[in-house]
Amino acid sequence: MMATHPVWQYDEFKQIGTDYESVEEVARYDKRMSSLRNIDEECAAIIELLDLGPDSRVLEIGSGTGEFAIAAAKQCAQVCAVDISQIMLDYAREKAISRSVNNIQFARAGFLTYDHDGKPFDAVVTQLALHHLPDFWKAIALRRIWHMLKDGGRLFIRDVVFSFNVDDAASYLDKWIDGAVAVGGERLGQNIESHIRDEFSTFDWAMESLLRASGFSISRITNQDNRTFAEYLCKKV
Numbered sequence: 001m002m003a004t005h006p007v008w009q010y011d012e013f014k015q016i017g018t019d020y021e022s023v024e025e026v027a028r029y030d031k032r033m034s035s036l037r038n039i040d041e042e043c044a045a046i047i048e049l050l051d052l053g054p055d056s057r058v059l060e061i062g063s064g065t066g067e068f069a070i071a072a073a074k075q076c077a078q079v080c081a082v083d084i085s086q087i088m089l090d091y092a093r094e095k096a097i098s099r100s101v102n103n104i105q106f107a108r109a110g111f112l113t114y115d116h117d118g119k120p121f122d123a124v125v126t127q128l129a130l131h132h133l134p135d136f137w138k139a140i141a142l143r144r145i146w147h148m149l150k151d152g153g154r155l156f157i158r159d160v161v162f163s164f165n166v167d168d169a170a171s172y173l174d175k176w177i178d179g180a181v182a183v184g185g186e187r188l189g190q191n192i193e194s195h196i197r198d199e200f201s202t203f204d205w206a207m208e209s210l211l212r213a214s215g216f217s218i219s220r221i222t223n224q225d226n227r228t229f230a231e232y233l234c235k236k237v
């Protein structure tokens with residue numbers, strides 16, 4: 001049973017930006033991601049980076065259409081895949097069944113509401129999801145993750161994070177939108193516009209402070225050339 005939360009708690013179940021409670025949007029997202037990303041390579045790199053193996057227990061938050069959870073479940077003892085969208089969870093569960101993977105526990109919950117009562121996790125992974133929370137709530141989310149990890153456990157984050165100077169924001173954001181239109185058409189460009197306007201991507205310096213204040217050391221930061229994506233490999237200290 002999900003715990004009750006104070007009335008002032010941020011409602012992480014409301015959809016912001018893209019509506020992931022729409023069956024059509026979720027199918028479109030899955031198709032788009034498989035054409036824009038090399039998913040198998042990405043998943044293998046994260047599994048290697050986190051040194052996941054047959055005994056590992058992993059939590060993924062914002063698991064989306066299930067690609068990472070399924071790849072990790074093939075290598076690990078147990079994967080918990082958490083997402084606020086029931087449609088995403090149903091889609092990922094179907095995909096796992098179709099690939100004969102049966103050691104994933106799916107849960108409808110999020111960064112602020114997932115309650116873990118088992119053994120601490122070896123690793124937590126979250127990709128393209130933390131930006132759904134404003135910065136104050138990102139800190140709460142990161143500290144909740146810290147509590148769910150074993151000592152020395154690893155956190156991998158990949159997200160839209162801005163590493164340009166504030167004064168250069170407009171030119172980098174315009175370039176990002178133009179690049180998206182070039183590879184994915186007008187619709188992807190509109191998704192990027194609504195991401196910037198309606199979602200909560202933050203600056204790299206804010207993200208680094210949030211991670212350290214939440215009790216993590218940052219082992220590796222990788223920024224993309226366009227300065228709109230970053231990856232963080234962190235350790236619970």
Ligand SMILES: C[S@@+](CC[C@H](N)C(=O)[O-])C[C@H]1O[C@@H](n2cnc3c(N)ncnc32)[C@H](O)[C@@H]1O
Nearest residue numbers: 012020062064084085088110111127128129132
């Ligand atoms: C852009 S998709 C990313 C999906 C997947 N991780 C990937 O890399 O393709 C964002 C996902 O985060 C989920 N999400 C949004 N807010 C969330 C929250 N507060 N807690 C957990 N998941 C959330 C959405 O439902 C959606 O499935």
